[in-house]
Amino acid sequence: xxxxxAFQAFGQQKSLIKGTVSDAGGNPLSGATIVVSNxxxxxxxxxxxxxxxxxxxxxxxxxxxxxxxxxNSVDTVLADEIKTLSIVLKQAHEQLDEVVVxxxxxxxxxxxxxxxxxxxxxxxxxxxxxxxxxxxIQKLPGVYSMDIGSGFxxxxxxxxxxxxxxxxxxxxxxxxxxxxxxxGLEIDQFNVEKMEIYKGPxxxxxxxxxxxxxxxxxxxxxxxxxxxxxxxxxxxKSNNNLAGVSAMFGIKHKHxxxxxxxxEQHFGDYKIPADTIVYLTRKLPVYNxxxxxxxxxxxxxxxTIGYSGKKVSSDITVSxxxxxxxxxxxxxxxxxxxxxxxxxxxxxxxxxxxNVNHLKxxxxxxxxxxxxxxxxxxxxxxxxxxxxxxxxTHYDNQTAPMTDPDLEIDxxxxxxxxxxxxxxxxxxxxxxxxxxxxxxxxxxxxGYNFLLPKFNRFTAGAFVIxxxxxxxxxxxxxxxxxxxxxxxxxxxxxxxxxxxLEKMNAYQPDEIxxxxxxxxxxxxxxxxxxxxxxxxxxxxxxxxxxxxIGRSFRLPGANxxxxxxxxxxxxxxxxxxxxxxxxNGYQLDIAYTxxxxxxxxxxxxxxxxxxxxxxxxxxxxxxxxxxAGQIYQYKQAQALIAGGEITANYEILRHLTLESGFxxxxxxxxTDGYPxxxxxxxxxxxxxxxxxxxxxxxxxxxxxxxxHHFVASQQRIARNELTxxxxxxxxxxxxxxxxxxxxxxxxxxxVQNIFDTSYYNHLSFSRKLSIPEPGRNVQLILRIPINx
Amino acid sequence: MKQISTVLIALAFTAFFSxxxxxxxxxxxxxxxxxxxxxxxxxxxxxxxxxDMELSDDVKLKSYKIDIHSNLDGHDHTKSATANATWxxxxxxxxxxxxxxxxHHHEIIVPTKINGVxxxxxxxxxxxxCTDEAGNESKVIIDVVVGVGAPDEDE
Numbered sequence: 007x008x009x010x011x012a013f014q015a016f017g018q019q020k021s022l023i024k025g026t027v028s029d030a031g032g033n034p035l036s037g038a039t040i041v042v043s044n045x046x047x048x049x050x051x052x053x054x055x056x057x058x059x060x061x062x063x064x065x066x067x068x069x070x071x072x073x074x075x076x077x078n079s080v081d082t083v084l085a086d087e088i089k090t091l092s093i094v095l096k097q098a099h100e101q102l103d104e105v106v107v108x109x110x111x112x113x114x115x116x117x118x119x120x121x122x123x124x125x126x127x128x129x130x131x132x133x134x135x136x137x138x139x140x141x142x143i144q145k146l147p148g149v150y151s152m153d154i155g156s157g158f159x160x161x162x163x164x165x166x167x168x169x170x171x172x173x174x175x176x177x178x179x180x181x182x183x184x185x186x187x188x189x190g191l192e193i194d195q196f197n198v199e200k201m202e203i204y205k206g207p208x209x210x211x212x213x214x215x216x217x218x219x220x221x222x223x224x225x226x227x228x229x230x231x232x233x234x235x236x237x238x239x240x241x242x243k244s245n246n247n248l249a250g251v252s253a254m255f256g257i258k259h260k261h262x263x264x265x266x267x268x269x270e271q272h273f274g275d276y277k278i279p280a281d282t283i284v285y286l287t288r289k290l291p292v293y294n295x296x297x298x299x300x301x302x303x304x305x306x307x308x309x310t311i312g313y314s315g316k317k318v319s320s321d322i323t324v325s326x327x328x329x330x331x332x333x334x335x336x337x338x339x340x341x342x343x344x345x346x347x348x349x350x351x352x353x354x355x356x357x358x359x360x361n362v363n364h365l366k367x368x369x370x371x372x373x374x375x376x377x378x379x380x381x382x383x384x385x386x387x388x389x390x391x392x393x394x395x396x397x398x399t400h401y402d403n404q405t406a407p408m409t410d411p412d413l414e415i416d417x418x419x420x421x422x423x424x425x426x427x428x429x430x431x432x433x434x435x436x437x438x439x440x441x442x443x444x445x446x447x448x449x450x451x452x453g454y455n456f457l458l459p460k461f462n463r464f465t466a467g468a469f470v471i472x473x474x475x476x477x478x479x480x481x482x483x484x485x486x487x488x489x490x491x492x493x494x495x496x497x498x499x500x501x502x503x504x505x506x507l508e509k510m511n512a513y514q515p516d517e518i519x520x521x522x523x524x525x526x527x528x529x530x531x532x533x534x535x536x537x538x539x540x541x542x543x544x545x546x547x548x549x550x551x552x553x554x555i556g557r558s559f560r561l562p563g564a565n566x567x568x569x570x571x572x573x574x575x576x577x578x579x580x581x582x583x584x585x586x587x588x589x590n591g592y593q594l595d596i597a598y599t600x601x602x603x604x605x606x607x608x609x610x611x612x613x614x615x616x617x618x619x620x621x622x623x624x625x626x627x628x629x630x631x632x633x634a635g636q637i638y639q640y641k642q643a644q645a646l647i648a649g650g651e652i653t654a655n656y657e658i659l660r661h662l663t664l665e666s667g668f669x670x671x672x673x674x675x676x677t678d679g680y681p682x683x684x685x686x687x688x689x690x691x692x693x694x695x696x697x698x699x700x701x702x703x704x705x706x707x708x709x710x711x712x713x714h715h716f717v718a719s720q721q722r723i724a725r726n727e728l729t730x731x732x733x734x735x736x737x738x739x740x741x742x743x744x745x746x747x748x749x750x751x752x753x754x755x756x757v758q759n760i761f762d763t764s765y766y767n768h769l770s771f772s773r774k775l776s777i778p779e780p781g782r783n784v785q786l787i788l789r790i791p792i793n794x
Numbered sequence: 795m796k797q798i799s800t801v802l803i804a805l806a807f808t809a810f811f812s813x814x815x816x817x818x819x820x821x822x823x824x825x826x827x828x829x830x831x832x833x834x835x836x837x838x839x840x841x842x843x844x845x846d847m848e849l850s851d852d853v854k855l856k857s858y859k860i861d862i863h864s865n866l867d868g869h870d871h872t873k874s875a876t877a878n879a880t881w882x883x884x885x886x887x888x889x890x891x892x893x894x895x896x897x898h899h900h901e902i903i904v905p906t907k908i909n910g911v912x913x914x915x916x917x918x919x920x921x922x923x924c925t926d927e928a929g930n931e932s933k934v935i936i937d938v939v940v941g942v943g944a945p946d947e948d949e
Contacts, residue, residue, distance in 0.1 A: 286935055340865075340919055340935050400863055402880055509909065510882055624929030626856055628886045632863045635923045635931045680819050723821050725929045 060433030120540025158190025166218025207558030302331030
């Protein structure tokens with residue numbers, strides 16, 4: 007406590023400037039960035055265009071204020087004399103090149119965080135819109151997409167996926183069946199206005215599962231002026247004949263705001279550039295080059311009501327995402343020719359298929375008192391996942407259930423979250439943050455097949471994070487966190503399997519008992535410490551150096567602790583180990599960025615070392631289960647994951663920009679000497695963009711982009727993985743922003759995989775089924791912003 | 795100068811990580827050449843199954859397993875109404891230490907009855923799994939028919 011008082015007293019020596027930022031019409035601008043030139047000090051305006059900014063020391067300072075679409079403003083102030091400031095920004099005109107106004111906020115944000123960070127906004131999502139949010143962002147260096155069919159994907163950051171990457175929305179970690187190979191992320195990409203992607207351990211703020219990184223979806227800024235606004239988007243894709251619509255309507259009145267969005271997309275079977283696929287030595291025809299039964303749809307709804315006052319603000323968000331997609335029946339289990347015959351319909355969703363419904367109710371509140379802000383987030387999530395496949399069994403004595411006879415697997419995962427965080431808001435040299443996160447989970451199961459046991463889990467963590475501005479050029483940050491976790495898993499005895507094994511007259515009673523116990527009753531407790539320390543150094547306006555080192559953890563999942571049986575998503579007999587301890591990792595991350603008006607360069611190497619990395623080890627012991635090979639058991643090992651990203655962006659001519667991004671990850675199990683599974687291959691993206699702006703004509707902005715994506719072959723594989731050949735893909739996009747008689751509309755045309763190249767994605771679910779990725783796709787999006 | 799030095803850093807960085815990639819790990823799975831039974835062959839009730847296959851590995855084999863299961867519900871995966879017992883067979887054989895081997899035997903007997911109930915004739919899956927010493931695994935799955943009759947006397 008004594009230390010806290012000291013920091014406060016220390017901070018009071020500085021002078022504070024307060025002010026507002028508005029447009030020429032006097033409307034406050036929220037989210038504008040104000041930075042003190044040649045220092046890392048900066049802030050953003052709040053919902054009322056208001057800001058407070060500490061001045062590093064006495065004397066004269068230059069404040070630079072920027073906001074996208076407006077001309078930057080430069081004001082000189084004397085620290086001890088001027089206390090309030092009204093800044094008026096003018097609308098940008100054509101003399102402002104995009105490179106200059108490029109993502110000011112993002113850059114400022116990036117200059118203040120020690121951990122590697124990518125920030126994207128809805129313009130990026132609009133211009134790069136791909137099958138789903140994860141496919142859309144996979145162009146970012148270090149971010150990869152693990153695809154399940156044409157509709158759904160899961161995120162991978164620097165080789166870490168599944169339960170090793172957390173996705174948070176409005177401060178709440180999304181909890182679904184992330185561990186599953188055929189699980190996709192349940193987020194409506196049309197509803198994402200801004201997202202931050204942390205490429206490294208974030209256990210400090212997010213606890214377990216953030217060991218590999220975090221995708222944090224940030225709520226939309228509330229408009230400063232009273233108005234009614236909205237947007238409507240229409241999307242069409244040629245490859246899977248997708249048609250979709252998304253519409254948002256919002257209202258802002260004084261302290262209140264509300265918005266609601268509805269999105270629905272329907273798609274047919276997707277096209278692959280192949281007439282046959284070969285799976286398990288069986289040649290399967292692909293009629294009309296459409297992969298049978300891969301059609302699906304998604305339907306999302308989200309609404310928020312919020313109050314934002316000077317001291318108190320509060321929002322309640324209710325959202326629901328429903329996704330349904332079929333699975334290609336030819337490789338669901340043993341390949342069977344009769345199941346891939348053309349049914350003459352490319353839009354029907356037959357069995358096998360999966361249905362997922364994710365409901366979230368989130369309340370975010372904050373209170374500002376005396377230089378401290380207290381945030382309280384409370385949430386309930388219900389993830390309901392079902393897999394349907396016509397009833398089938400190898401056990402004579404098992405009959406189809408009376409209700410839902412074809413419901414193979416049903417998980418209902420309920421998560422209750424409560425987070426509290428207190429942070430200092432004054433612009434002192436020291437910034438403090440303390441918080442507590444708690445989560446309670448319950449997983450219930452049904453269906454005629456067994457995969458994951460029933461369990462409940464409680465986790466709680468407490469953290470302290472400190473930031474210190476050492477000088478104009480150097481910021482230090484660090485924190486520590488303690489976590490407690492408890493998981494109770496229910497036992498499950500498979501009596502059909504027991505009788506089946508008895509009937510074979512080939513096994514000893516102890517073997518039968520072992521295999522038919524599909525999960526054991528387990529009650530485990532875990533304690534973990536995570537920490538992180540980092541530094542940001544900005545020697546001048548053009549350069550940023552960052553270094554961050556951290557320790558993070560992940561609790562073993564119920565599947566890793568207790569499973570015993572064939573996982574139909576991976577076609578393996580997977581055996582848990584109830585004695586697993588938490589996975590621990592240390593990561594070192596270094597970044598250098600150089601930025602001038604026409605040139606941008608960044609290099610970002612990292613290395614992580616894990617002492618207890620959990621992986622599936624082939625045991626060489628045969629399973630006795632029907633259609634199962636050897637048993638794979640979860641084991642822990644030392645592991646090294648290292649690599650990095652390099653990006654460069656150069657405006658060679660006015661309006662013409664070249665961009666390159668390189669990413670590489672090396673993943674090695676140091677205990678057994680094999681590469682870790684799902685190692686992303688080296689990849690390089692090169693693109694050329696022609697960008698043209700005007701404010702006097704109907705066509706305000708035009709971006710033409712040609713892209714080449716090279717993916718190297720991946721020969722570094724774990725045992726029982728397939729190597730994947732490299733490929734070259736070409737893409738084209740044309741994004742235009744129109745304004746005709748006060749009405750805006752944006753049109754995005756994209757052509758993906760121009761040459762209809764047949765290739766595999768090493769990380770896709772379809773890779774091990776030997777199904778090539780989707781072929782050429784032409785996509786058109788029309789977006790009509792209303793009063794935006 | 796600055797650009798040159800950063801390019802050099804990038805190259806050094808790549809070279810470092812790609813040079814670590816050379817290990818003598820065995821990730822090559824064994825090869826199974828299944829000659830008999832062939833796809834859609836009949837396994838005769840009460841007779842031995844004529845198994846003829848070649849197994850090989852680039853390092854050393856470990857074990858193979860034969861797995862025979864009913865596919866009586868066929869493609870529509872509905873439960874068959876047969877009163878007869880479906881036959882399930884699982885057995886593993888050790889071939890550890892060998893680089894390649896010809897497997898030829900009639901050890902798998904299709905039973906006439908299971909616990910006193912006659913076995914069900916019809917479609918079955920016949921699967922061969924093979925592992926090597928490193929834990930790499932291969933499998934071949936074919937369709938066979940279990941039926942009455944007698945095999946040719948060519949063996």
